[in-house]
Structure formats: structure tokens, C-alpha cells
Amino acid sequence: MTYVNTGSFVTQPGRRDDVVAILTRHSPQLAASGCRSYEVGVDDAQPDTVFVAEIWDSAEAHEQSLHLESTREAIAEAMPLLTGEMTQQHFTSVGSPLRD
Structure with a gap:
């Protein structure tokens, strides 16, 4: 299971584009902290909104990442x-049809 x-x-x-640039900077520290995926998105219908979807090994890994410099x-x-x-x-992911 993942968080x-x-x-x-x-x-x-x-x-919006300035925030996107900040959030999409390469960060090997996130992967090392247990981040499996960090996706940043936009929707032209909401020109001042940035969306983020993150998948982590655990809620604790996510929490610890907030303390990285x-x-x-x-x-x-x-x-x-x-x-x-x-x-x-x-939420806690309980499965996906994309992996065993």
C-alpha cells in the first residue's frame, strides 16, 4: 500500500507558471525520501490554479519530506x-490495475 x-x-x-517552475525543479531528495511520483498539473479553465498529485511509500515518508531543506x-x-x-x-492506496 502507498500514501x-x-x-x-x-x-x-x-x-501560475512561476509556481509550476518551483514545484517541477528536479529533486533527487524526494525520491530518496520515499516519493514514488510527484505530478504537477494545470487546467487552462482555471488559469491561476496548480494541481499536485503525490504518491509516497507512507504518510510518514511524506511528513518527513516536509523537513528537507x-x-x-x-x-x-x-x-x-x-x-x-x-x-x-x-488516502491510502489499496491497489491499482497497473501493477501486480
Whole structure:
């Protein structure tokens, strides 16, 4: 089983691409921390929103990643570009038809 965290962030008008650039920087530390997938997305119908879907080895691995220096730096850089409006959902994955 894996831990899945999904959410969205509303950016200041016109700052979506700046937030995307921060969130998509190469980060080998995330993989080393137990992150299996970290996908950043956009929807042109919501031009100031960034979506994120993460898959982790465990909820604990996700929590520990928030203490990485690279994660803290990215959060500090992105925060002024956000409105504070965000969503978050998390769950334990019980399976997938894509793997045994």
C-alpha cells in the first residue's frame, strides 16, 4: 500500500507558471525520501490554479519530506505567490490495475 496526497493551490493572478517552475525543479531528495511520483498539473479553465498529485511509500515518508531543506526552500519561495486558497485530499492506496 502507498500514501497518496493530492491538492490544488490558487496562485496570485498571473503567477501560475512561476509556481509550476518551483514545484517541477528536479529533486533527487524526494525520491530518496520515499516519493514514488510527484505530478504537477494545470487546467487552462482555471488559469491561476496548480494541481499536485503525490504518491509516497507512507504518510510518514511524506511528513518527513516536509523537513528537507530543498522542500522548505521551495515552500518559502512559493508561498508569496499563493493566495492561501488550497485543497488537500489524502488516502491510502489499496491497489491499482497497473501493477501486480
